[in-house]
Amino acid sequence: MDPITLARLQFGVTTVYHFFFVPLTLGLSILVAVMQSLYVARGDEKYKRMTKFWGKLLLINFAMGDVTGIVQEFQFGMNWSEYSRFVGDIFGAPLAVEALAAFFIESTFLGVWVFGWDKISKKAHLAAIWLVAFASNLSAFWILVANSFMQHPVGYRIAENGRAEMTDFFALILNPNVWLQFPHVVLGGLTTGAFFMVGVSAFHILRKKAVSLDEYWLSMRLALGVGAIAVLATMLFGHAQGQRIADTQPMKLASAEGLWHSEDPAGLSMFQIGDETNRKSVINFRIPSLLSLLSYNSTNGKVLGLNDLQAQYEQQYGPGNYIPPAIWLTYWSFRAMVGAGVLMFFMAVMGWVLSARKNADTFKPRWLLTAMVPALLLPYLANSTGWMLTEMGRQPWIVQGLMTVDQAISPNVTAAMLWISLIGFTLIYAGLIAADVYLLQKYARLDMSGTGKLVPWTGRSPAEAPLKDTI
């Protein structure tokens, strides 16, 4: 493989992996802060046990998001030095602000929160977790300011030396792309946190082995309510983003739809098999006019296809291939993301309605609880495929309309070096995710009563040592 493919693969692997952990931190930190606020306000020990239980899971997850984030900051310079030279003026600034304004608060106050239970006042301790939640989500804002520049460059000029220079910092922050992408991402994080809580709580409510099921029931109720609202809002912001890219990144929209030829009105594809070599679809089931309706709020409206956009870009930017490299991936990513979102919405609403005025013993139907356990993976599917669509759909551009990916790579980094780092990161990450999942499933099965006892997976699971000195 050539260095560009390897470098892209490495960026894809490390970024998707990093973003397995980030959304849960974003959402669960807020939910833990809410639970601790309830504890401080009402003085009920139940909420303290909930805070500690979910807080432990938050910490195990946080460590992974934290260390994999360092790679993200370093690899722009390591693998994409020409990109860094070209946009450093603009892209470096939000990264530096992210570290200064967000990472410092997040890391410092997480330390205070974990180690400070008996060292500072209750209110100061509560403030610490709110600061962590605030700063994690603030860091998402700054990195999305940077990413939005890649999707829709604003507030810059191309200087005489050929580099992009910042001309307006506020234009960067006010980039319309930021204000759709940021809510979409943090609400997606809240959805992830909520579904994580629902899944774990549902397990305990099904197994009925914990000393008191009340804490799990309260957790599930809280998470179902938050989840239903968060997933709906995530989808609405996602929809608005879709309408926006119809305008600013039509190639991304066309690649999400696998739309080879322009259509007016355009139908929404439900299932498609495409032929990327000959740039056409082979099998395509569509709902007429629906894509136009989704894009323009009207049953009419021309949605540009990949082939027409290719012709248009060749005129605008010169000869080259401007069609993203794997349409099947953007097409199915989009469908996986939306499908997961819709499914989550129905599960959350259904769970919320059916659990009203019920408790852990009387809740029905059981199959819904059973379904909610694996459903905690749905946000992970949606988060990953969402980013794949966003980033793959922008290809071959690294900064839309300004620089392509193959111009961005470090000239002195060889394929051999890239193989070393790609294999190295992949192996380390694979080992760590195994350790992380192993730990999470242990701590998720903890009985909240504080005895360190684990609820076995099934009635026939072998006995496990309690986690006495570690909770």
Added chain:
Amino acid sequence: MDLQILWFILIAVLFTGFLFLEGFDYGVGILLPFVAKTDRERRSVINTIGPVWDGNEVWLLTAGGAMFAAFPNWYATLFSGFYLALFVILAALIMRGVAFEFRSKLPSPRWRAFWDHAIFAGSLLPALLWGVAFANILKGLAIDASMTYTGTFFDLLNPYALVGGLVTLGLFTLHGALFLELKTGEKVQQNVRKMVKRLWLPVTLIAVLFIIFSLFQTDLISRFNAVNIIGLILAVAGLLAAGWFVFKARFGRAFVSTGLTILGVVCLIFATLFPRVMPSTLGHDLTIYNASSSPYTLQVMTVIALTLVPVVLAYQAWTYWVFRNRITKNAHLEY
């Protein structure tokens, strides 16, 4: 004053913060297997940096981000040039960070032993490699007209740079040992004291060797100025003072002294480089002028940095105050 100069100083400040704070974190990790034998002792050692290591590491992220924002060409040349070295550092930091969090979460001795190794190696490798990296920058690298490093990974492992690596490795270990002396009690504290006494002389000798080596391997002699002379004096005096205070059993002052040595080393390196940021052996130096961002970006970043850095310092100092107590045998452990 040019904003480029201000940012050069700011990045030096961020690196000082990083090397001072992460320096003792690395030292604690390196010393873990040697000063703590039982599980309880190991946990108490890890808990001395438990609440602060992550915040300390952000100094590195901030230095990297500030370099990217203020001197994109410096960031691009440095990070692509040191590709494999940085890969090793990243792998080490990943394993080490996760190890702190995961280690004591399960009772299995094998699980804990594995993460103890990760903490040790994950602290040792960066402690060594940052020294190798800085020594190479000071020595000059084969950087061509397009600001691209054209040498190989093995060119970076020259004798001078390796001595530089030993200096940071030794200095951070000593600095970490002094930190542990202040934060532990009982058996661990006794072990640490023995370690401090064993470490001081070799660390001082290797530092002196590095300085002598620098006179021949870098253009230090032709570039002496007030700041790097003060840095040099501070570095040497700090180490001598540390030895004296250790002899007098005044470990707090000894810790401050190794901190001053770290400050002195940063002053020495940055003031010798100035106004270059990466000297080239091919005649294409990167300087604070040809590597910098536009004046507008520097202005924006100056306002943001000068507002936020004091706030960060204030709340980080507060956390050290909150967690000022020693981790003794009755202390409650989280990690």
